[in-house]
Amino acid sequence: MLVLSSPSGAGKTTLSRRLLESDHQLELSVSVTTRPQRPGEVEGRDYRFIDRAPFDAMVKQSELLEWAEVFGHRYGTPRAPVQTALGQGRDVLFDIDWQGTQQLREKAGGDLATIFVLPPSIPDLEGRLRTRAQDTDDVIHRRMSKAADEMSHWAEYDYVVINRDLDRAFREVQAILAAERLKRERQTGLTTFVRDLQSKI
């Protein structure tokens, strides 16, 4: 399980998309949310948009691995698709915030790698938020405050990537994923592989 977190506007969503396009062993955990769908967002790809009552029912039935409320809207990670993917030997990418990451860490134990993406500067962050033309000044102001708050959690993550250049940041995230897969404890079958080699000498 790979977590990408960042303040809104640091480029996390673009990085996630590129990573998913380049790596077919990796699957996105699509969150459920009670917030309204934005123009350009696709149901089932960006989020599953649901009402508050079914969301709360999922919470009650422990169907969410983690959930949190942000600006009055709820966001959560359905448990079943994650278990299915992991059970089939695929890796799962989570585009979630620090609250979700904390909950996931408690539930997932060691098999979790976490990356925090930072913007190179505040003008850069604000620029990216303003490019999303659909947001009002008020929403942007709230997002900037939230960014400051979110950034304070960088030290809870395994890796930190500063998104100075999208291509470079992408290569860095790819390297982290590749390295995490090469960790001894994640490679199944090595004991047998080495025993087999030794038996042939």
Next chain:
Amino acid sequence: MLVLSSPSGAGKTTLSRRLLESDHQLELSVSVTTRPQRPGEVEGRDYRFIDRAPFDAMVKQSELLEWAEVFGHRYGTPRAPVQTALGQGRDVLFDIDWQGTQQLREKAGGDLATIFVLPPSIPDLEGRLRTRAQDTDDVIHRRMSKAADEMSHWAEYDYVVINRDLDRAFREVQAILAAERLKRERQTGLTTFVRDLQSKI
């Protein structure tokens, strides 16, 4: 500090050289050894070739970070060049065996990443050992036995790379190095960087 270990013939030395050529932040720790120089080996690049008496003097004066005896010859890692490189913010690559790695781990604590390179098969391993035309059959036989012994230590390493294809193995080692550098605790100045970002919102 990055350690590359493998049974002789698994491609470790080629991987080390390519890594050093591609990455000027990385410096090789050149071992001292009492074994005779082989044709093609360069004093000061591959090893520093010294006599037994000065070797033992270095051991006595704690000038070696680690040392071990293999086939009657001693190999050790001088402490001073490593400390100089690390002090100047460079990373150090160690091409050492499991005995050296164990000693280094004890002395280096957390700031060490270790990679074990495995051959894809025994014919492949033997083929590579035979390509080094200077070795006799007897030497090759001893190296194969030592390879079996060395391989039994794979589980003491952080990462395992199977050298099925040299280019791929090289990219994997590069990814590990890149990811290790992106680990939060290795990036100095992040606290100040984030505080500075937050102060500008």
